[in-house]
Amino acid sequence: MTAHDPNQARRPNSPTTTYLYDNYDAAFVRERVSEFREQVRRRLAGATTEDEFRPFRLMNGLYLQLHAYMLRVAIPYGVLTARQMRRLAEIADKWDKGYGHFTTRQNLQFNWPKLADVPDILEALADVEMHAIQTSGNCIRNVTADHFAGVAADEHEDPRPTAEFLRQWSSLHPEFSFLPRKFKIAVSGADEDRAAIKVHDIGLRIVRGPDSEPGYQVVAGGGLGRSPFVGKLVREFLPREDLLAYLEAILRVYNRFGRRDNKYKARIKILVHETGLDQIKAEIESEFAAMDRSPFAHDAEEFARIASYFAPPPYETLPAHSATLEAAKKENRAFAAFAEVNISPHKVDGYAIVTVSLKPIGGIPGDATSAQMRALAEASEKFGFGELRVSHEQNIILPHVKKDDLHALWKMLEPAGLATANAGLLTDIISCPGLDYCSLATARSIPIAQAISRRFQDPERQRLIGKLGIKISGCINACGHHHVGAIGILGLEKKGRESYQITLGGDPSLSASIGELLGPGVSADQVADVIEHIVDFYLSERRGDERFIDTWRRLGHARFKDAVRREGEYGADI
Amino acid sequence: MALISEGRFIEDEWRHLAEEEDLPKSGKLIVSQKRLGEAVASRPLDRALGVIVANTANPAELAPYFARLSLIAVAFPAFADGRGFSLARLLRRAGFGGELRASGRIVADQAIHARQCGFDTIEIPHDLAMRQNEAQWAKALAAYSGTYQEGYGTRGSILERRRKAGS
Numbered sequence: 001m002t003a004h005d006p007n008q009a010r011r012p013n014s015p016t017t018t019y020l021y022d023n024y025d026a027a028f029v030r031e032r033v034s035e036f037r038e039q040v041r042r043r044l045a046g047a048t049t050e051d052e053f054r055p056f057r058l059m060n061g062l063y064l065q066l067h068a069y070m071l072r073v074a075i076p077y078g079v080l081t082a083r084q085m086r087r088l089a090e091i092a093d094k095w096d097k098g099y100g101h102f103t104t105r106q107n108l109q110f111n112w113p114k115l116a117d118v119p120d121i122l123e124a125l126a127d128v129e130m131h132a133i134q135t136s137g138n139c140i141r142n143v144t145a146d147h148f149a150g151v152a153a154d155e156h157e158d159p160r161p162t163a164e165f166l167r168q169w170s171s172l173h174p175e176f177s178f179l180p181r182k183f184k185i186a187v188s189g190a191d192e193d194r195a196a197i198k199v200h201d202i203g204l205r206i207v208r209g210p211d212s213e214p215g216y217q218v219v220a221g222g223g224l225g226r227s228p229f230v231g232k233l234v235r236e237f238l239p240r241e242d243l244l245a246y247l248e249a250i251l252r253v254y255n256r257f258g259r260r261d262n263k264y265k266a267r268i269k270i271l272v273h274e275t276g277l278d279q280i281k282a283e284i285e286s287e288f289a290a291m292d293r294s295p296f297a298h299d300a301e302e303f304a305r306i307a308s309y310f311a312p313p314p315y316e317t318l319p320a321h322s323a324t325l326e327a328a329k330k331e332n333r334a335f336a337a338f339a340e341v342n343i344s345p346h347k348v349d350g351y352a353i354v355t356v357s358l359k360p361i362g363g364i365p366g367d368a369t370s371a372q373m374r375a376l377a378e379a380s381e382k383f384g385f386g387e388l389r390v391s392h393e394q395n396i397i398l399p400h401v402k403k404d405d406l407h408a409l410w411k412m413l414e415p416a417g418l419a420t421a422n423a424g425l426l427t428d429i430i431s432c433p434g435l436d437y438c439s440l441a442t443a444r445s446i447p448i449a450q451a452i453s454r455r456f457q458d459p460e461r462q463r464l465i466g467k468l469g470i471k472i473s474g475c476i477n478a479c480g481h482h483h484v485g486a487i488g489i490l491g492l493e494k495k496g497r498e499s500y501q502i503t504l505g506g507d508p509s510l511s512a513s514i515g516e517l518l519g520p521g522v523s524a525d526q527v528a529d530v531i532e533h534i535v536d537f538y539l540s541e542r543r544g545d546e547r548f549i550d551t552w553r554r555l556g557h558a559r560f561k562d563a564v565r566r567e568g569e570y571g572a573d574i
Numbered sequence: 575m576a577l578i579s580e581g582r583f584i585e586d587e588w589r590h591l592a593e594e595e596d597l598p599k600s601g602k603l604i605v606s607q608k609r610l611g612e613a614v615a616s617r618p619l620d621r622a623l624g625v626i627v628a629n630t631a632n633p634a635e636l637a638p639y640f641a642r643l644s645l646i647a648v649a650f651p652a653f654a655d656g657r658g659f660s661l662a663r664l665l666r667r668a669g670f671g672g673e674l675r676a677s678g679r680i681v682a683d684q685a686i687h688a689r690q691c692g693f694d695t696i697e698i699p700h701d702l703a704m705r706q707n708e709a710q711w712a713k714a715l716a717a718y719s720g721t722y723q724e725g726y727g728t729r730g731s732i733l734e735r736r737r738k739a740g741s
Contacts (some may be wrong), residue, residue: 024732027719035717039683047705052681055654138654168722168732174690175663175726178656244724255660256630292667295725302733 015311017387018079019164021129028171029126032133036060037119044116059139059177061107061132062118066439071110071118072135073125075390077145077163077187078106078397082377082386087128089373095121100373102358102366102394104430104481105184106144107135111437133171138179140170140251145187146194147391150310151353151399153345154191157206157214161307162187162243169244176251180258181266183251184223196392198222198231198512199484201268202250207237215239220250221272221280224478228514229269232277234284241300242293249288253280313385313400318350322403335410337459338421343406346399352406354384354398355391355423356413361457362450365431366394375416383409393430395423425462426470426535427453430481434474434491435498441474443491443498448472448527455528456535465535468548471506484508486548487531488515500527504534504560505552516557518564530564537563576703578696581685581712583703588624588645604647607631614642626677629657633664640670647697650678659691666692682706682714689715690727 021029036056043053061072073088080088088108092100095117096110103109113121125131135142143166145159146152166185170176176183188195189206197203203219216238222231238246254268257275272280329336344353356376359365368376380388380398383405389397396418401409413419422428429452432438434445449472456462471485475492482488488503500522503515522530537560542551552560577586588602597603597616604624605613617623624645627636636646646665648658662674676688677697688696698706720732730738 022736024720024736028722028732031718035683035714038713038717042682042706042710047707047710048681052653052683056683138656172686172718172721173723174687174721175659175723176656177687178654178659178684252660252663256657260655260657290667292725295731298733298737299724301737305736 016309017311017313017385018081019160019306019309025168026126026129029129029131029133032060032131032172033119033122033126036122040115040119055137055178058137059134060118060122061135062113062115063136064439065111065437066435067437068112069115069118070437071113071121071132072103073108073110073130073132074135074142075106075108075130076142076167077149077160078147078390078392079149079160080388080390081128082381082388084128084130085373085377085380085388087124087130089370089377091121091124092370092373099367099369101364101433102368102390102396104366104392104394104432104479105135105142106147106390106392107142108390109433111433136182137177138181138183139177140173140179140183140185143167143170143185143187144195144200144392146190147389147397148190148194148344148353148399149389150312151346151348151351152190152192152194153347155189155347156191156208157189158307158310159187159189159195159204159206160310161303162189162204162206162216164306164309165243165303166247169247173251175248176255179251179255180260181263181268183254183268185247193508193510194391196481196484196508196512198510199224199228199481199508200231202247203231204243209237209239213239216243218246218250221269222512223267223269224481224483225267226264226476226478227270228478228483229273230512230514231269232272234277234281240303241296242288244299245291245293245296246284246288249284249291252287253283257283312348313387315348315351315400316402318402318404320349322350322406324404325406328407332407334414334419334421335407337463338410338419339406341421341425341463342423348400350403351400352403354401354406354409356396356398356418357420357423357428358395358418359422359428359453360417360420361427362454364446365429365449368396372416372418375412375418379409379412382412393424393428395428421459422462424467424469426456426465426468427462429453429470429472430485431472432474432479434472434480438474438479440477441491442476442493443474443500444524445472445474445480445489445491448489448491448500448524451525451528452531455532465539466545466547468535469506469508470531481508482506483514484512485515486552487534489527492521494521498524500524502527502530502534505549505557507549518561533564534560575697575699578685578698578708578711579694580689581708581715583708583711584695586697588622590626602644604645607636610639614639624673624675627661629655629661631661633661633668636665636670637668640668640672643670643672645673645675646670647675647677648693650676650680653679653681653684656687659687662688662691662693682711685711685715686718686721690721690723 101109145163150158186195186200199222205217218235219231384398431449435441472489473480473482484506502518506515602622626647
């Protein structure tokens with residue numbers, strides 16, 4: 001890279017903490033907008049039928065929903081700058097109804113855009129190095145990563161360079177844009193898996209090889225939907241320089257042999273399951289061996305170029321302990337609760353990772369108003385180097401806040417309705433939009449989330465219960481990840497009425513498991529009662545600070561079933 | 575049928591032979607994979623021969639015929655069925671150097687995908703060509719000044735250009 005190359009991004013004097021587009025990236029995203037503008041024009045002129053248009057509008061993030069179009073904007077690997085967050089607020093005000101919805105895959109959805117406005121919205125996103133590329137469609141979707149990337153105390157390697165490398169590689173892939181079905185990739189580089197890599201089509205875990213060279217453990221064939229599967233290990237160690245080539249081998253096998261006769265059997269998880277793990281591994285390895293690898297010869301250099309953008313921000317040298325923080329906690333109980341629940345350990349002394357919950361009691365999980373987006377942008381500029389993250393739990397992260405500043409930050413978040421102290425607790429519910437918005441849904445999800453949230457609103461009680469993930473999907477497609485909720489709720493339609501199936505024992509982390517069904521479905525107004533019975537039983541049985549999932553694993557599913565059946569005499573029909 | 579090459583509608587010199595038709599002596603002919611053996615055995619060597627194959631065809635079974643074939647057409651049963659793109663890549667990898675043709679209801683928005691995967695020409699039904707004219711195909715093909723994937727197409731990926739500009 002030299003100063004003479006006009007296509008390279010001009011580097012600011014201080015090191016960057018996130019990737020910056022060079023002229024190639026910027027041109028690509030602009031050209032994508034022009035291409036889509038032309039595609040919309042041709043659609044409106046009748047040169048393209050709706051059937052022909054559909055895959056291309058989906059690959060630009062545009063869905064036709066129940067009431068209107070929905071635009072799903074990519075937040076690649078969950079990273080947002082303050083400037084980008086402000087732009088999202090502007091778009092919400094100008095072209096939508098003043099709010100947006102953060103999803104379970106590090107995307108943001110606008111629910112009310114008009115088709116004719118979408119090219120202008122995409123242009124407004126391109127201005128701030130954002131896009132809606134491949135947030136939908138049967139292609140490689142927006143690549144996701146650990147939302148604590150680069151700051152988590154338990155991290156071995158920052159997954160963002162890998163995710164950015166894959167973002168570029170997967171954009172407009174000529175061979176893999178018309179796959180049997182959607183294809184999701186997630187990357188994690190820490191002890192704890194916060195990216196749910198085992199329930200993705202491909203999960204990448206950054207590890208070191210025998211000579212401590214960098215690389216990946218590759219898991220494939222995970223996924224939720226109507227047939228949930230935990231991903232299987234296909235490669236114990238893949239050297240970093242082989243990453244793109246190896247992923248192409250997997251995708252080629254999938255593109256050729258994945259089922260296309262039934263959309264519910266078209267994901268790679270079904271191919272892996274029906275072919276058998278040993279056979280599919282052999283097919284991938286044989287394709288990998290047959291490939292011409294010379295085009296990938298310089299991948300290590302390109303990776304290093306990308307990685308160089310992700311420098312740490314200019315941290316101050318601080319003591320690990322903050323007297324200011326401790327004093328503020330003693331003074332203000334509400335703040336103390338927030339500091340106890342919504343803070344995670346940072347790898348740099350004196351700093352903390354703050355999770356801003358988008359799950360106010362009785363609110364819509366993941367929704368943020370434009371005013372809240374602006375408040376978050378401002379907070380990040382004032383207290384967090386102008387950086388934000390979006391988590392797959394539908395919350396916003398301020399990745400580096402000085403412990404000394406936490407109280408001031410809280411005072412700024414509180415009036416904006418952004419200080420709910422429930423990160424990871426029972427009311428931090430993951431929910432899809434459900435029948436209130438989605439054309440695929442068979443039942444409402446949001447009102448169920450709201451009812452549970454109100455039932456458990458007492459913060460003392462929530463803290464007593466501890467970490468407990470409730471996940472709600474409004475149909476079998478499982479966008480709310482109910483299969484991997486410690487308590488999962490699936491909304492179905494039975495004889496014209498909404499019916500909710502409850503599962504227990506799901507786990508999205510490295511110890512991944514799919515939840516087991518508790519019994520027949522219950523009606524919408526009974527869900528909160530049943531959840532309460534389950535939680536009460538857990539509290540009466542747990543040992544010490546045992547997590548819900550661990551109590552469930554120790555006692556077994558049958559004990560929980562029995563307990564709820566007995567309680568059912570008080571009303572719940574389960 | 576209309577034939578498109580590099581974003582332009584061109585004259586098609588080839589003719590698809592119907593299943594019930596006898597093999598004629600002259601002309602550039604595209605036969606089904608089922609009749610490939612018969613055609614190779616009976617056609618004089620100086621007569622051009624092409625074959626149309628399903629997108630599930632095994633490249634290894636076609637490779638022995640490469641020397642005799644001037645054209646391979648890959649059928650796209652639906653434009654959103656992307657198996658043909660992988661097959662094109664595999665046929666090129668196996669060493670086929672003749673004309674590679676995508677045949678089916680492919681839309682202008684796929685012009686780039688087809689070219690980058692190794693197709694030379696695209697053959698679409700008449701009604702589609704009426705709606706999506708030459709200007710639209712040319713515009714769609716020229717939509718991007720560069721793409722990221724290495725080893726696809728002949729124009730050099732963004733990654734390659736970055737490296738060359740930087741060295």
